Amino acid sequence: MVTTTRASRSRPWRSASALPVRDTRAWQTERDTAARRVPLAQPSPAVPWGDYRPKAFAGEVVPFRVTSFREGHDRIGVHVRLHSPSGDESLHRLRPLQDGFDRWQADIALLEQGVWRFRFESFGDDFATWEHAASLKIAAGVDAAVMREMGALLFDRARAEKGRPAAERKTLAGAAASLRDPAVGDAAALLIVEDPTIAEFFRQRPLMSLATLGDDLELLVERERAGVGAWYEFFPRSEGARRAKDGTVKSGTFRTxxxxxxxxxEMGFEVLYLPPIHPIGTLNRKGPNNTLDAGPGDPGSPWAIGSAAGGHDTVHPDLGSLADFRSFVRTARSAGVEVALDLALQAAPDHPWVAEHPEWFTTLPDGSIAYAENPPKKYQDIYPVNFDNDPAGIRAEVLRVVRHWIAQGVRIFRVDNPHTKPLQFWEWLISTVTADEPDVVFLAEAFTRPAPLQSLAAAGFQQSYTYFTWRNTKAELEEFLSGLAHETDAFVRPNLFVNTPDILTEYLQFGGRPAYRIRAAIAATAAPTYGVYAGYELYENVARPGSEENIDNEKYEYKFRDWAGAVERGDSLAPFLTRLNEIRRAHPALRQLRNLSIHWSDDDAILVYAKHLDAALSPDGRSDTVIVVVNTDPHSVRQTMVHLDTRVWGVEPGEPYDVEDLITGARWTWADHNYVMLDAFTEPVHILHVKEPR
Incomplete structure (x- = not known):
C-alpha cells in the first residue's frame, strides 16, 4: 500500500492511491465507435449542466469517480491521471465502490490553486484476472498446471517491462521458476498466487490490455478561504455608536x-462581513422596522445605496474616510481576520447613477422609476438596475467598482440578491475579476429556487447561502446535508449562516436558548463554512410581529449591545461559539465538505452524522474522525440508541473504541450501538472525537 511520505507531501496533492507515473503515448485505443473497449462513463467531479468546470478549494479531498466495466468475468482496473497547474503529473488507482455496480473512486487532496487537468483510464487487469482464476482453480485442483504456466508467463512479461525495479524483477523471476518447477506442489504455488508482495507489484504497475483513455477534463481549485471559514457579520455604524441625552445618536465609525x-x-472567526458601507439615500429613506416615516436621526437601510455624497465607490461620511476603511482592513488582517464587503447592485433614488444613467433603470408608463419589491415586502428606497438597458455600460461600471474595492484590500464580496440579475452577467464578472485576481471570493446571497441557486454556483460563485435556516428537523437535515455533501458538492459550496438581520426563523424565535446552541453546533460541524450575524451570541430572538425579521431591525437603526457585560454575566453564547471554532481549527475532518456520512438513531429528533479524514489525506498525516449527535428538538430531553457504521473510520462492527466529547471533555468507550441522552436545556449536542482504535 502506498502511504504518504514526507517527500510526497511536498507535491501538490495527497493520496493513498498514488502510483508510479507511466506513459500512455504507446497505448493503442479504439476510437471508431462511441463505446470504447473498456467503457468509461459518468465522470465526476462534474457540473450537471452548462459548460462549467467543477471546482474544489486548496486542501479539499476530492472524490474522483467514474463508471467502468467490461464484458465477461475478466477483471479491470481504473486510473485517474492528474496534471497540476504547475505541471506535476500523477497517477492514482481507483477502487471499486460497491461490488456489482461498476462505480470506481479515488480520494485525492488537491493542494495547489489553479486549473487542474484530469483523465480517467481503464484497462483489462491481466494479473488480477489470473490471480482470481488461479486462486480458485489451483485450490480446487482444476487446471492447476495451466494456471501455473499462465502465471509464469505473466511474470515473464512483467520482468520485460522497462521501469520495473531490479529487486522486483528478481522476485518475479523466482516466482515464475517456482510455478514451473514440478517439485513445487500446488499448495506452495497457491502461496505465490496469494503473495501480497507480488500483488502490490502489480497494483503499482499493472499488466494492462485493452487500454482505454477517457476525455481530458478540468477542475478549478481555488484558495482555501473559498471553501473554509467562520464568518461574523456586524454593522460598523453600531459598533461605537452613542446615544446623547437628547436622544440623538452619533454613528459608530471604522475607528470605533x-x-x-x-x-x-478571539471568538475564532476568520471573515468579518460588513453590510454596505456607502452613502445612504435620503429620498424615501426607511425608518425603524421598515416604516416609511423616517425621522431626521434615522440612518436608513445601508442597502439603499447612494446620495449626493456618492455611490458604490464611496464610504458613508459618518463612518469616516476611505483611508479609515483601509486602516480598518489592516487592523482586521493583523488580527487574522479578512474583511468581506457587501456588493449590492441597486441604487437609492438619489444615487448619482439615477441622474447620470437613467437608462440603467426601469421607467414605468407614468414616468416614474420602478422600485424594488419582493412581495409582500416593498423597498421604496431602492431602485433595481435593469441589466437589459446598456449592458456594456453597466458591466464596465460594476467592474470598475469591484476593482476599486480590491485596491482597498478587499478580497471577499458578499453579493446581495444575485438571482435577480442575469446569470450571464455574473459569469462574465467573476471570470473577468478572477482572471486577474484569483484570490477573490464571491458569496451568493441567493435564497431562491434550487435551479437559480445552483446555476449561480456553477457559473462562478465560490460560495452560496443555502436553505439551512429553514431545515430544522432531523429528517430535513439528513436530506439537506447529504445533498450538499454528495449531490452538488462539485460546484456548490454552502455557507451555513445561522441567521441574518432579516432572517429570524420560527425555530430561533420559539426554541429559546437551546435552539441557538443547536443551530450553531450543526452549522459549525456539518460544513466547512458557516456564519453568524452579530447579536446571535446574545440570543436576540424577538421578531417583528408576523415576520421572520428581528424587531427593531438593525437594517434601519443603530443597535446598542453590551458585549462584555453579557459575557461577564454568563449571558452570552460567545464562549460556546469560541469553542466551536477551536474545534474546527483542531480537526481537519471538519474543514471538508464531501466527507459527511449520515448515521442513525431510534429517535426522530436525534440527528447523527460523522466527518472522517484518512491519515494519507490529512495535513498532519493523522486520521481524524468527529461524530456529531444532536437533539434537534430544543424543547425536550431525549434518550435513545444511536447506530454507527464504524467501518467509515476503519473500525469493524462490534469493536470498541474511545471517544472524547470536545464540548464537555467527557470520555466514553463506544462501539457501533450506543446509548445517549441529550438534554436540550443543558447539553443538546455531543461532538465526539474518535481516539485511535484499541
Missing part, C-alpha cells in the same frame, strides 16, 4: 468598529 475586531478574532 476596529475596537470590536479583537473580540471577533
Amino acid at each position: 468598529a476596529a475596537k470590536r475586531v479583537p473580540a471577533v478574532a
Whole structure:
C-alpha cells in the first residue's frame, strides 16, 4: 500500500492511491465507435449542466469517480491521471465502490490553486484476472498446471517491462521458476498466487490490455478561504455608536468598529462581513422596522445605496474616510481576520447613477422609476438596475467598482440578491475579476429556487447561502446535508449562516436558548463554512410581529449591545461559539465538505452524522474522525440508541473504541450501538472525537 511520505507531501496533492507515473503515448485505443473497449462513463467531479468546470478549494479531498466495466468475468482496473497547474503529473488507482455496480473512486487532496487537468483510464487487469482464476482453480485442483504456466508467463512479461525495479524483477523471476518447477506442489504455488508482495507489484504497475483513455477534463481549485471559514457579520455604524441625552445618536465609525475586531478574532472567526458601507439615500429613506416615516436621526437601510455624497465607490461620511476603511482592513488582517464587503447592485433614488444613467433603470408608463419589491415586502428606497438597458455600460461600471474595492484590500464580496440579475452577467464578472485576481471570493446571497441557486454556483460563485435556516428537523437535515455533501458538492459550496438581520426563523424565535446552541453546533460541524450575524451570541430572538425579521431591525437603526457585560454575566453564547471554532481549527475532518456520512438513531429528533479524514489525506498525516449527535428538538430531553457504521473510520462492527466529547471533555468507550441522552436545556449536542482504535 502506498502511504504518504514526507517527500510526497511536498507535491501538490495527497493520496493513498498514488502510483508510479507511466506513459500512455504507446497505448493503442479504439476510437471508431462511441463505446470504447473498456467503457468509461459518468465522470465526476462534474457540473450537471452548462459548460462549467467543477471546482474544489486548496486542501479539499476530492472524490474522483467514474463508471467502468467490461464484458465477461475478466477483471479491470481504473486510473485517474492528474496534471497540476504547475505541471506535476500523477497517477492514482481507483477502487471499486460497491461490488456489482461498476462505480470506481479515488480520494485525492488537491493542494495547489489553479486549473487542474484530469483523465480517467481503464484497462483489462491481466494479473488480477489470473490471480482470481488461479486462486480458485489451483485450490480446487482444476487446471492447476495451466494456471501455473499462465502465471509464469505473466511474470515473464512483467520482468520485460522497462521501469520495473531490479529487486522486483528478481522476485518475479523466482516466482515464475517456482510455478514451473514440478517439485513445487500446488499448495506452495497457491502461496505465490496469494503473495501480497507480488500483488502490490502489480497494483503499482499493472499488466494492462485493452487500454482505454477517457476525455481530458478540468477542475478549478481555488484558495482555501473559498471553501473554509467562520464568518461574523456586524454593522460598523453600531459598533461605537452613542446615544446623547437628547436622544440623538452619533454613528459608530471604522475607528470605533476596529475596537470590536479583537473580540471577533478571539471568538475564532476568520471573515468579518460588513453590510454596505456607502452613502445612504435620503429620498424615501426607511425608518425603524421598515416604516416609511423616517425621522431626521434615522440612518436608513445601508442597502439603499447612494446620495449626493456618492455611490458604490464611496464610504458613508459618518463612518469616516476611505483611508479609515483601509486602516480598518489592516487592523482586521493583523488580527487574522479578512474583511468581506457587501456588493449590492441597486441604487437609492438619489444615487448619482439615477441622474447620470437613467437608462440603467426601469421607467414605468407614468414616468416614474420602478422600485424594488419582493412581495409582500416593498423597498421604496431602492431602485433595481435593469441589466437589459446598456449592458456594456453597466458591466464596465460594476467592474470598475469591484476593482476599486480590491485596491482597498478587499478580497471577499458578499453579493446581495444575485438571482435577480442575469446569470450571464455574473459569469462574465467573476471570470473577468478572477482572471486577474484569483484570490477573490464571491458569496451568493441567493435564497431562491434550487435551479437559480445552483446555476449561480456553477457559473462562478465560490460560495452560496443555502436553505439551512429553514431545515430544522432531523429528517430535513439528513436530506439537506447529504445533498450538499454528495449531490452538488462539485460546484456548490454552502455557507451555513445561522441567521441574518432579516432572517429570524420560527425555530430561533420559539426554541429559546437551546435552539441557538443547536443551530450553531450543526452549522459549525456539518460544513466547512458557516456564519453568524452579530447579536446571535446574545440570543436576540424577538421578531417583528408576523415576520421572520428581528424587531427593531438593525437594517434601519443603530443597535446598542453590551458585549462584555453579557459575557461577564454568563449571558452570552460567545464562549460556546469560541469553542466551536477551536474545534474546527483542531480537526481537519471538519474543514471538508464531501466527507459527511449520515448515521442513525431510534429517535426522530436525534440527528447523527460523522466527518472522517484518512491519515494519507490529512495535513498532519493523522486520521481524524468527529461524530456529531444532536437533539434537534430544543424543547425536550431525549434518550435513545444511536447506530454507527464504524467501518467509515476503519473500525469493524462490534469493536470498541474511545471517544472524547470536545464540548464537555467527557470520555466514553463506544462501539457501533450506543446509548445517549441529550438534554436540550443543558447539553443538546455531543461532538465526539474518535481516539485511535484499541
